[in-house]
Amino acid sequence: MSRLDTSGDDYRARRAAMLAKLAELDAEHARAVAGGGPKYVERHRARGGLLARERIELLVDPDSAFLELSPLAGWGTEFPVGASVVTGIGVVEGVECVIVANDPTVRGGSTNPWTLRKTLRAADIALANRLPLINLVESGGADLPTQKEIFIPGGRVFRNLTRLSAAGIPTVALVFGSSTAGGAYVPGLSDHVVMVRERAKVFLGGPPLVKMATGEEAEEEALGGAEMHARVSGLADHLAADEHDALRIGRRIVRNLNHRRAGPAPGPVREPRHDADELLGIVPEDLRVPFDPREVIVRIVDGGEFDEFKPLYGTSLVTGWARLHGHPIGILANARGVLFSEESQKAAQFIQLANQARTPLVFLQNTTGYMVGTDYEQGGIIKHGSMMINAVANSTVPHLTVVMGASYGAGNYGMCGRAYDPRFLFTWPSAKSAVMGPAQLAGVLSIVGRAAARARGQDYDEAGDAAMREMVERQIEAESLPFFLSGRLYDDGVIDPRDTRTVLGLCLSAVGNAPVPEPAGFGVFRM
Incomplete structure (x- = not known):
């Protein structure tokens, strides 16, 4: 709906x-x-x-x-x-x-x-x-x-x-x-x-x-x-x-090659209930404003039908099952950007379930990374985030990734960024990716610079600080844009959101040429 x-x-x-x-x-x-x-x-x-x-x-x-x-x-x-x-x-x-x-x-x-x-x-x-x-x-x-x-x-x-x-x-x-x-x-x-x-x-x-x-x-x-x-x-x-x-x-x-597909054949195909053209109006230009990825999901999956997994737990991450061009898939999609401990544990469990069922996973990225702060560190965000990254890294089912919005910090890794070898990775023109947002990165450098000046007993150059922050923000903004990243092959292409279903369908069909991979062997999960 x-x-x-x-x-x-x-x-x-x-x-x-x-x-x-x-x-x-x-x-x-x-x-x-x-x-x-x-x-x-x-x-x-x-x-x-x-x-x-x-x-x-x-x-x-x-x-x-x-x-x-x-x-x-x-x-x-x-x-x-x-x-x-x-x-x-x-x-x-x-x-x-x-x-x-x-x-x-x-x-x-x-x-x-x-x-x-x-x-x-x-x-x-x-x-x-x-x-x-x-x-x-x-x-x-x-x-x-x-x-x-x-x-x-x-x-x-x-x-x-x-x-x-x-x-x-x-x-x-x-x-x-x-x-x-x-x-x-x-x-x-x-x-x-x-x-x-x-x-x-x-x-x-x-x-x-x-x-x-x-x-x-x-x-x-x-x-x-x-x-x-x-x-x-x-x-x-x-x-x-x-x-x-x-x-x-x-x-x-x-x-004359007599080449045969080794993977399972797709089932019947049903068109989504909602017009793909509406995908153009979902992602805010300001990526700090959250959006509901379910609005994307219902416009790309067969019949718009999405069987959500743990909908009331770890609500910043949406997980669930669907079909796309007749292919069964599991979906992980960021709802409010930040990944907390609950979302990380939910993701790890869901990925294990997909591996048991030998079901390909689709990651829809819009993440600012894992949550920081005293309460979250004491609550185990490192070990829970590591659990999610462990699951993604060792999952053997095919992974397909679409970066819709933000892709910052270790959230890029947990949501199967390029370093985690998804079979295919595409971005929307609205996407941005970097170690952190431009303002945050410039702010961190400013804080470090102030601390260094204090340690040396020197006055801090406020005018120089302002110039540095402006320069760094401009640089990081330019280097986080999709054309820059695509130019360096950190994705397989920047796509029109309206083509997402078609592109993923072609990729799932290509993936089906390979046999179903052997079951995953996960590393030690820190509980």
């Missing part, structure tokens, strides 16, 4: 604020979609090449959804938004696959530090959920000025390909253009390789490097062309006539 007043002033103000944030989000997504800009897009088309997202669209099943991941990677850095690669989950011949597509219009598709992090995250998702990995390759290799940040950790890209194959998870490389130096190992370590005639170039060292290293005058096609690899070296399993042919062959390869 919903108590949301969609005709009230508060609702209209919250909706207007969210729509303004969504307009900013659309603008940033447009920057990522634009790739390297009109000049480089037209140059790529003139060479007969398809754009990265066009390749994906032709690869996936017609009219199927593509869940793009980390589209804002690199935001706020010296590198372009999107990090010169498109990653996501799409359905190919009825099989959910992780797709990684280099964007050759952005610095030739070269790999910068954020490209690497985004690519590694995609491989982690493929491994955790047993999804075939398809690489659409066209890259100039490492962004050489940043090689110190790429070279050593970049070896994980190749390690991941071998681990996926060893785990029985298929890997496919469709090579459209250059794949040189370390990039040559992407097709070299993939189970299935398709190369486009006259376009694909795969070699450990291109003609200039070969000339410098050995003195040999090598010709590109003989050194690493698609025809040579199909007829002579045997690296190419299939020689494609053009890009469209390569994508057709790629679809045929997936069709």
Whole structure:
């Protein structure tokens, strides 16, 4: 049952604020979609090449959804938004696959530090959920000025390909253009390789490097062309006539994988009772103002039906059971931000119940952290908060996290933030995350500074203190915003609240490709 007043002033103000944030989000997504800009897009088309997202669209099943991941990677850095690669989950011949597509219009598709992090995250998702990995390759290799940040950790890209194959998870490389130096190992370590005639170039060292290293005058096609690899070296399993042919062959390869879902099938799907559009008016712009997460829950779960667990105990945390797109789930959602001892114990018990039932957990975050103060310390907030964190850390059922509002302090950990490896984590444009709120952090620094001045017997610089607090508050506010955090891959994307049900449904479907995990073995709970 919903108590949301969609005709009230508060609702209209919250909706207007969210729509303004969504307009900013659309603008940033447009920057990522634009790739390297009109000049480089037209140059790529003139060479007969398809754009990265066009390749994906032709690869996936017609009219199927593509869940793009980390589209804002690199935001706020010296590198372009999107990090010169498109990653996501799409359905190919009825099989959910992780797709990684280099964007050759952005610095030739070269790999910068954020490209690497985004690519590694995609491989982690493929491994955790047993999804075939398809690489659409066209890259100039490492962004050489940043090689110190790429070279050593970049070896994980190749390690991941071998681990996926060893785990029985298929890997496919469709090579459209250059794949040189370390990039040559992407097709070299993939189970299935398709190369486009006259376009694909795969070699450990291109003609200039070969000339410098050995003195040999090598010709590109003989050194690493698609025809040579199909007829002579045997690296190419299939020689494609053009890009469209390569994508057709790629679809045929997936069709012949005989890949099966190992998880349970979902049940019947029912739409929520309330309009998803109303999600725009729930979260206050001032995150210090609480909101009822049940208003979110009834708009994303099947039939709007939510079977609440312990509704009268630990009321700052809402827990309970529901179904989403036919998948059974357990939900933990912050109601008033602060987590007390009762909420922590309630969460630990609920997580154990979900693990016994092998039910995935969805965390809806809006938390300022665990409560502090003499009474709460004496009441055991540390051991009770630790109990909740222990339960989250050792739970083996899939976790999905959505940060709706605040995500501060250890509350981020207890509610399954990025450090606790949820299968997927998304944020709303209203979200903020940091060690604590900007004003609180600046205030703590001020108190510490005053104490230090007293200890030295010095007068405290009040003007300097005011300037410091203002600077720190501005910095922490900027660094806690969702675009900043998403740019550093602390989530898998900033999403429109209205898309929450769809995004979670796609994630639950992807999770179902992996077998049900082994039961959890929890550590010692301090009682």
